[in-house]
Amino acid sequence: GRQRLLQSFELVNKNFKELFRNLFGGGKAELSMSGDSDPLEAGLEIYASPPGKKLQNLALLSGGEQALTTVALLFAVFNVNPAPLCILDEVDAPLDDTNVDRFCNLISRISQSTGTKIIIVTHHRMTMARVDRLFGVTMAEKGVSKLVSVNLTEAEKLRDIA
Amino acid sequence: GRQRLLQSFELVNKNFKELFRNLFGGGKAELSMSGDSDPLEAGLEIYASPPGKKLQNLALLSGGEQALTTVALLFAVFNVNPAPLCILDEVDAPLDDTNVDRFCNLISRISQSTGTKIIIVTHHRMTMARVDRLFGVTMAEKGVSKLVSVNLTEAEKLRDIA
Amino acid sequence: AKVDKLRLAGFKSFTDQTDLDIGPGVTGIVGPNGCGKSNLVDAFKWVMGESSAKQMRGDEMDEIIFGGTTNRPARNLAEVSLVLDNNSRSVNDMFNDTNELEITRRIERGKGSVYNVNGREVRAKDIQLLFADLGSGAKSTALVSQGKIGSLINSKPTERRHLLEEAA
Amino acid sequence: AKVDKLRLAGFKSFTDQTDLDIGPGVTGIVGPNGCGKSNLVDAFKWVMGESSAKQMRGDEMDEIIFGGTTNRPARNLAEVSLVLDNNSRSVNDMFNDTNELEITRRIERGKGSVYNVNGREVRAKDIQLLFADLGSGAKSTALVSQGKIGSLINSKPTERRHLLEEAA
Ligand SMILES: Nc1ncnc2c1ncn2[C@@H]1O[C@H](COP(=O)(O)OP(=O)(O)OP(=O)(O)O)[C@@H](O)[C@H]1O
Numbered sequence: 001g002r003q004r005l006l007q008s009f010e011l012v013n014k015n016f017k018e019l020f021r022n023l024f025g026g027g028k029a030e031l032s033m034s035g036d037s038d039p040l041e042a043g044l045e046i047y048a049s050p051p052g053k054k055l056q057n058l059a060l061l062s063g064g065e066q067a068l069t070t071v072a073l074l075f076a077v078f079n080v081n082p083a084p085l086c087i088l089d090e091v092d093a094p095l096d097d098t099n100v101d102r103f104c105n106l107i108s109r110i111s112q113s114t115g116t117k118i119i120i121v122t123h124h125r126m127t128m129a130r131v132d133r134l135f136g137v138t139m140a141e142k143g144v145s146k147l148v149s150v151n152l153t154e155a156e157k158l159r160d161i162a
Numbered sequence: 163g164r165q166r167l168l169q170s171f172e173l174v175n176k177n178f179k180e181l182f183r184n185l186f187g188g189g190k191a192e193l194s195m196s197g198d199s200d201p202l203e204a205g206l207e208i209y210a211s212p213p214g215k216k217l218q219n220l221a222l223l224s225g226g227e228q229a230l231t232t233v234a235l236l237f238a239v240f241n242v243n244p245a246p247l248c249i250l251d252e253v254d255a256p257l258d259d260t261n262v263d264r265f266c267n268l269i270s271r272i273s274q275s276t277g278t279k280i281i282i283v284t285h286h287r288m289t290m291a292r293v294d295r296l297f298g299v300t301m302a303e304k305g306v307s308k309l310v311s312v313n314l315t316e317a318e319k320l321r322d323i324a
Numbered sequence: 325a326k327v328d329k330l331r332l333a334g335f336k337s338f339t340d341q342t343d344l345d346i347g348p349g350v351t352g353i354v355g356p357n358g359c360g361k362s363n364l365v366d367a368f369k370w371v372m373g374e375s376s377a378k379q380m381r382g383d384e385m386d387e388i389i390f391g392g393t394t395n396r397p398a399r400n401l402a403e404v405s406l407v408l409d410n411n412s413r414s415v416n417d418m419f420n421d422t423n424e425l426e427i428t429r430r431i432e433r434g435k436g437s438v439y440n441v442n443g444r445e446v447r448a449k450d451i452q453l454l455f456a457d458l459g460s461g462a463k464s465t466a467l468v469s470q471g472k473i474g475s476l477i478n479s480k481p482t483e484r485r486h487l488l489e490e491a492a
Numbered sequence: 493a494k495v496d497k498l499r500l501a502g503f504k505s506f507t508d509q510t511d512l513d514i515g516p517g518v519t520g521i522v523g524p525n526g527c528g529k530s531n532l533v534d535a536f537k538w539v540m541g542e543s544s545a546k547q548m549r550g551d552e553m554d555e556i557i558f559g560g561t562t563n564r565p566a567r568n569l570a571e572v573s574l575v576l577d578n579n580s581r582s583v584n585d586m587f588n589d590t591n592e593l594e595i596t597r598r599i600e601r602g603k604g605s606v607y608n609v610n611g612r613e614v615r616a617k618d619i620q621l622l623f624a625d626l627g628s629g630a631k632s633t634a635l636v637s638q639g640k641i642g643s644l645i646n647s648k649p650t651e652r653r654h655l656l657e658e659a660a
């Protein structure tokens with residue numbers, strides 16, 4: 001148990017450092033096991049410094065910086081054993097346009113390198129423009145959902161009707 | 163203590179029902195005191211049904227529906243004793259364009275009727291277009307924040323630079 | 325193995341049969357608040373063996389069955405299927421003898437749910453294991469439900485340790 | 493009473509003096525992730541008497557003092573002022589004798605913070621009461637920090653009772 005956990009920590013930490021630099025266009029980040037000396041009881045602390053800022057705990061970053069850092073951590077774990085399917089439900093909500101762009105770059109790179117199919121639920125126009133195909137969900141009949149395949153222009157309209 | 167709490171419940175519940183119908187363009191909502199028969203120990207349950215849907219607990223609604231319902235509840239409390247200043251930090255993040263529009267209608271109506279000054283932090287283009295004045299926060303020098311007054315076109319650009 | 329298609333009927337707000345073909349690369353899902361996008365995500369978790377009603381955003385598991393609207397009656401049956409392409413023969417031994425796997429979970433109000441793979445009834449544990457071996461499944465980090473990023477940010481360091489355990 | 497202006501220096505990422513004039517109606521604040529928007533919201537909470545470092549997103553209260561960047565040294569002093577228009581003479585008796593109130597909170601690293609109203613030193617409790625009487629203050633429902641909506645949605649029904657107590 002302990003040996004495997006320590007190995008997994010090393011692997012995830014290595015992936016995390018790289019993914020963070022990639023998502024933030026610089027800066028640095030690292031994980032550390034805190035509290036108990038026994039890894040099976042320890043906690044996972046996350047430290048990060050966006051470019052030009054001092055290294056600090058995840059809690060001190062802004063809302064968008066915390067979300068992007070957490071995405072980097074999730075994909076650091078994912079890359080250890082890539083699944084055939086990845087589903088992301090509005091993870092881009094707190095991000096500004098620059099970070100949405102970087103996030104989209106990351107998910108298309110991951111999908112191409114691992115062959116994983118990625119499904120992403122989003123309200124962001126930029127994300128909609130970057131995916132390979134789009135489906136709209138409508139409730140034309142109140143309370144009853146229908147799935148339709150849409151193009152970008154139709155998707156834009158769908159954002160606007162309730 | 164008990165008497166005041168019950169009176170405040172009646173007042174807030176009345177405001178909440180009205181604000182919900184206004185924000186969702188129909189449907190109905192209500193509060194109820196749950197658990198303990200003593201109001202000083204009871205919990206506050208929130209029930210809501212967007213137009214055309216069955217009445218259910220807040221937990222069963224969608225992310226955006228839950229956020230909009232919670233905004234209605236916060237303003238139901240606010241309207242009991244309106245403060246001179248109200249600050250909202252990215253409360254519109256989970257909302258689609260139709261609900262952002264309804265939300266903006268609500269906050270301009272509240273500001274006009276009570277004279278309250280409202281400060282809203284947002285990434286939504288629609289919300290930026292609806293406010294009376296806009297300030298941008300930049301970090302041209304990494305790690306150092308500056309406040310500048312901007313117009314809508316400048317604000318659009320600010321969304322895009324990190 | 326690749327995941328090719330999701331089919332659902334009577335599941336939450338998708339009362340009529342709905343098919344989602346999952347092509348390669350990245351698929352976007354859009355639509356207004358409350359239209360049913362996260363219900364689709366729940367359908368993936370459910371067919372992969374999710375056993376907690378709370379993870380399905382309800383109190384009882386029966387709440388995932390279409391509850392009716394002002395115009396349509398409630399249903400008593402819900403069914404979700406996931407079609408896997410197993411040409412690479414990369415699933416665990418129990419299911420590795422065919423090129424295509426159709427995994428179906430069906431629930432009847434008051435009677436619990438039943439799992440089938442290519443028409444053969446199997447246990448929930450078999451399905452959970454099938455997806456865990458693929459690095460996937462209802463509890464996998466590859467399935468990020470709405471609000472999960474926020475709760476991870478606010479979680480205590482010891483609660484985040486499960487991320488490492490998953491990668492181990 | 494109306495809130496007319498916020499002035500801050502050395503507070504979080506706002507190391508240089510910054511003035512925010514607050515006009516009538518609705519004021520929007522925009523900018524990229526991490527640029528300092530929520531730090532401004534924190535400045536309002538802090539000058540209104542917030543006593544918990546955790547509510548200021550830190551472990552110690554000194555962490556609200558500008559901590560330096562790769563190019564600028566850390567500072568040892570932070571100050572935030574809020575200018576109120578009291579022409580309506582609607583604040584509590586202790587401060588109701590002037591048309592304008594300038595409320596200032598200043599903190600020195602390692603030495604704690606001091607409050608002033610129009611140059612006169614007052615206690616934290618006096619400021620907290622001043623804002624509570626106006627239906628405002630660091631704990632008021634009218635101050636919705638980032639993530640507060642999400643935590644209200646996920647809170648237990650008994651934790652939501654404080655909303656009613658505030659309205660009482
Ligand atoms: N068993 C059920 N029968 C019918 N409708 C249901 C059932 N369970 C949930 N719903 C409805 O589904 C809706 C929620 O859908 P969902 O959470 O998928 O929305 P969404 O598209 O993700 O919206 P958002 O953008 O706000 O996150 C709710 O309004 C709820 O009433």
Ligand SMILES: Nc1ncnc2c1ncn2[C@@H]1O[C@H](COP(=O)(O)OP(=O)(O)OP(=O)(O)O)[C@@H](O)[C@H]1O
Pocket residue numbers: 053060061062063064065094305503504505523524525526527528529530531532555556557558559560638
């Ligand atoms: N005492 C301090 N000194 C210097 N910088 C600080 C201090 N405290 C916090 N910061 C910096 O302020 C930044 C966070 O700013 P803030 O939370 O206001 O961002 P934001 O504009 O709200 O972003 P978002 O859109 O992501 O919510 C962090 O990157 C942090 O490093």
Ligand SMILES: [Mg+2]
Pocket residue numbers: 089224225226361362363470
């Ligand atoms: Mg959703």
Ligand SMILES: [Mg+2]
Pocket residue numbers: 062063064251529530531638
């Ligand atoms: Mg913020």
